[in-house]
Amino acid sequence: MDLLTLARGPILQWALVIFVVGTVWRLAGILLLRRKPDYTEPRSTHTWRGAANLIVKRTVPKREFAAQTAFGNTIGYVFHIGLAVVVFGFVPHILFIKSLTGLSWPGLPSGIVYVVGALTVAALVAALVRRISNPVMRLISNADDYFSWAVTIAPVITGLMAAAHWGGPYPTILAIHVLSVCLLLAWLPFGKLMHAFLVFIARGTTGALFARKGAST
Amino acid sequence: MSATVVNDPVGGVARGVPRPDLRQDMQGEMPAQERVDIAMRHFVRDFGAVAATYMESCVHCGMCAEACHFYVQTGDPKYTPIWKIEPFKQAYKREAGPFALFMRALGLKRKVTIEELQEWQELIYDSCTMCGRCTLICPMGIDIAALVSLARHGMHKAGLVPHELWAAAERGEREGSPLGATPKVLKERIEWIADEDDVDIHLDKEHADVLVTMSSIEIQKYPQAMAAVAKVLNHLGMSWTIRSDGYEATNFGLLSGNADWQRDMSMKMIKAAIACKAKLLLLPECGHAYTAMRWQGANVYGQPLPFKVRHISEFLGEHITDGSLRLKKGLNKTVTFHDPCQVARRGGVFEAPRVVLAALGAEVHEMKDNRSMNWCCGGGGGVISIHRADAIRYKAFEIKMRQVEDTGAEMLVTSCSNCRLSFDDSQAHFHWDKTAHSLLEAVADNLDDTPPARSVAPAAIVNPYREAPAP
Numbered sequence: 001m002d003l004l005t006l007a008r009g010p011i012l013q014w015a016l017v018i019f020v021v022g023t024v025w026r027l028a029g030i031l032l033l034r035r036k037p038d039y040t041e042p043r044s045t046h047t048w049r050g051a052a053n054l055i056v057k058r059t060v061p062k063r064e065f066a067a068q069t070a071f072g073n074t075i076g077y078v079f080h081i082g083l084a085v086v087v088f089g090f091v092p093h094i095l096f097i098k099s100l101t102g103l104s105w106p107g108l109p110s111g112i113v114y115v116v117g118a119l120t121v122a123a124l125v126a127a128l129v130r131r132i133s134n135p136v137m138r139l140i141s142n143a144d145d146y147f148s149w150a151v152t153i154a155p156v157i158t159g160l161m162a163a164a165h166w167g168g169p170y171p172t173i174l175a176i177h178v179l180s181v182c183l184l185l186a187w188l189p190f191g192k193l194m195h196a197f198l199v200f201i202a203r204g205t206t207g208a209l210f211a212r213k214g215a216s217t
Numbered sequence: 218m219s220a221t222v223v224n225d226p227v228g229g230v231a232r233g234v235p236r237p238d239l240r241q242d243m244q245g246e247m248p249a250q251e252r253v254d255i256a257m258r259h260f261v262r263d264f265g266a267v268a269a270t271y272m273e274s275c276v277h278c279g280m281c282a283e284a285c286h287f288y289v290q291t292g293d294p295k296y297t298p299i300w301k302i303e304p305f306k307q308a309y310k311r312e313a314g315p316f317a318l319f320m321r322a323l324g325l326k327r328k329v330t331i332e333e334l335q336e337w338q339e340l341i342y343d344s345c346t347m348c349g350r351c352t353l354i355c356p357m358g359i360d361i362a363a364l365v366s367l368a369r370h371g372m373h374k375a376g377l378v379p380h381e382l383w384a385a386a387e388r389g390e391r392e393g394s395p396l397g398a399t400p401k402v403l404k405e406r407i408e409w410i411a412d413e414d415d416v417d418i419h420l421d422k423e424h425a426d427v428l429v430t431m432s433s434i435e436i437q438k439y440p441q442a443m444a445a446v447a448k449v450l451n452h453l454g455m456s457w458t459i460r461s462d463g464y465e466a467t468n469f470g471l472l473s474g475n476a477d478w479q480r481d482m483s484m485k486m487i488k489a490a491i492a493c494k495a496k497l498l499l500l501p502e503c504g505h506a507y508t509a510m511r512w513q514g515a516n517v518y519g520q521p522l523p524f525k526v527r528h529i530s531e532f533l534g535e536h537i538t539d540g541s542l543r544l545k546k547g548l549n550k551t552v553t554f555h556d557p558c559q560v561a562r563r564g565g566v567f568e569a570p571r572v573v574l575a576a577l578g579a580e581v582h583e584m585k586d587n588r589s590m591n592w593c594c595g596g597g598g599g600v601i602s603i604h605r606a607d608a609i610r611y612k613a614f615e616i617k618m619r620q621v622e623d624t625g626a627e628m629l630v631t632s633c634s635n636c637r638l639s640f641d642d643s644q645a646h647f648h649w650d651k652t653a654h655s656l657l658e659a660v661a662d663n664l665d666d667t668p669p670a671r672s673v674a675p676a677a678i679v680n681p682y683r684e685a686p687a688p
Contacts, residue, residue, distance in 0.1 A: 025315055028315070036516065038515075039516055068280075069354070192275075192277065198357070202270050202357045210565075215565040
């Protein structure tokens with residue numbers, strides 16, 4: 001079995017198993033903890049609306065904070081949207097997902113995806129530079145932040161290399177690309193990348209609690 | 218108390234702030250490791266799904282720093298809100314998180330040390346007012362103030378509380394008031410102010426519809442508040458009382474992190490309200506008293522309270538809106554209002570004080586950041602009581618001072634006596650010409666005692682061609 005077959009086959013399967021089991025384990029470990037009953041008189045009972053409201057609303061920073069957070073938010077927006085476009089807009093990815101799940105949708109022209117991929121790499125590099133150079137971020141950063149950054153940027157770079165047929169024989173680069181995706185999937189439940197799921201839970205929790213008090217979010 | 222100066226852990230020198238004397242206070246005698254173990258055990262003891270969600274969700278973006286007055290004013294990264302609970306985050310992941318087993322087995326999160334906890338005392342107490350402004354900037358929606366409150370639980374059990382705060386909390390537990398406003402003092406102060414202001418203040422009535430509670434800051438420093446609340450309630454013709462078995466709304470148990478003392482202080486008021494069959498427990502102009510009773514009181518009691526709980530500003534707003542409280546437009550000037558963090562941002566009361574000010578005829582000039590975005594006065598969360606925090610508190614206050622000045626308003630009003638105390642202290646420090654006035658006292662000074670204008674009854678539809686219907 002060559003490297004590409006290995007990567008696309010058993011390694012990817014194992015990565016998916018780790019991803020699913022790890023995610024379920026971590027979410028269960030949080031959500032199954034007890035929730036104390038709240039006996040206080042609520043100002044509002046629309047707590048689900050409050051949760052949904054904050055999940056959507058916090059996507060855009062408050063006007064009062066816009067200036068101070070503009071750089072970090074812009075970088076964040078570029079690489080999050082960029083990753084989504086590259087993962088779900090690139091035709092070979094759609095075909096690959098179709099082969100696994102049967103689901104498919106129209107793709108974007110490859111040229112656009114390459115440009116977006118390059119922008120994503122640039123934004124991720126900017127995010128790293130900011131993490132290292134900004135005193136606040138440097139202080140609060142830990143190994144998880146740097147490792148998660150590496151496993152996020154690796155599939156984008158190796159994907160661009162494969163698309164450009166650069167850096168070695170195509171099957172080898174493609175195999176490395178698939179392996180980097182496996183690493184990303186396998187790591188996601190264990191570190192900060194889990195925010196892909198936790199963002200909804202954390203925002204929803206605060207949104208619901210604050211709505212109950214009539215406090216502003 | 219020994220004063221130890223230690224090096225700044227991050228090597229940064231706060232801009233314009235004299236380096237505080239990082240005296241590290243300890244209560245009780247116990248081995249260092251025991252302190253750490255107790256701190257962590259009690260920190261995770263109250264851990265539920267909500268706190269775990271927050272602990273797991275931080276992406277280390279650092280944005281919370283931009284919302285914190287202590288960071289914004291010093292530029293020192295150690296004041297980044299989420300960093301203030303770093304040892305507890307580490308301990309959670311090592312001891313209680315979903316992957317705690319791996320963290321310990323693989324040595325990915327090391328044990329927190331006593332030195333770290335001592336170092337963090339300044340960050341958990343001196344430089345966090347639990348104002349919750351950081352909650353509004355966090356892209357993950359993490360309520361960092363709630364986590365600081367939990368961290369204080371651990372710190373208190375381990376005897377690692379700034380001494381003045383600990384002493385006030387302990388005095389509150391022992392004497393019933395953190396500032397010496399014992400039942401005896403309360404009676405004396407009430408007798409004096411009732412005589413001084415010629416107002417009936419009801420004390421220890423057996424039954425009353427409204428149980429009035431006070432902040433010991435009011436009893437001791439702003440006694441006019443007692444006369445003011447009496448004038449308002451008498452004006453409304455209500456059945457009310459202050460009870461010497463449950464009057465102290467200030468809750469230093471909450472501020473210092475002692476959940477047992479917090480419960481004791483709250484239960485006194487709850488029992489007094491039940492004893493006099495009150496329908497309403499009226500909270501004074503005090504921010505954290507509102508958090509302690511309005512948003513935690515029933516949970517301390519273990520079931521819904523058999524009475525309503527309202528902050529005095531809410532109460533005034535409600536009665537102005539329903540027409541029962543009539544005021545003279547005697548505050549005929551420009552006014553700016555300082556929203557107390559615990560009442561407004563974290564408590565949900567935004568418009569009531571503005572309704573009151575409008576009824577008083579004031580022209581409100583809002584600060585640039587108002588309502589939920591309001592900047593804290595710097596003295597909340599018990600910080601005002603910690604002497605070594607004075608320098609950084611004054612630095613934080615500069616934001617408030619600037620924003621008040623920028624409004625150009627002639628008068629500054631608030632509805633929290635702890636904020637007033639903080640404003641008074643900073644006013645003296647900066648030789649500032651603005652004094653924070655009480656919303657309640659402004660109301661009491663402008664009660665409209667003239668008989669209400671004859672209300673125009675809804676016109677009975679009478680057919681002029683027929684006789685009026687029989688009553």
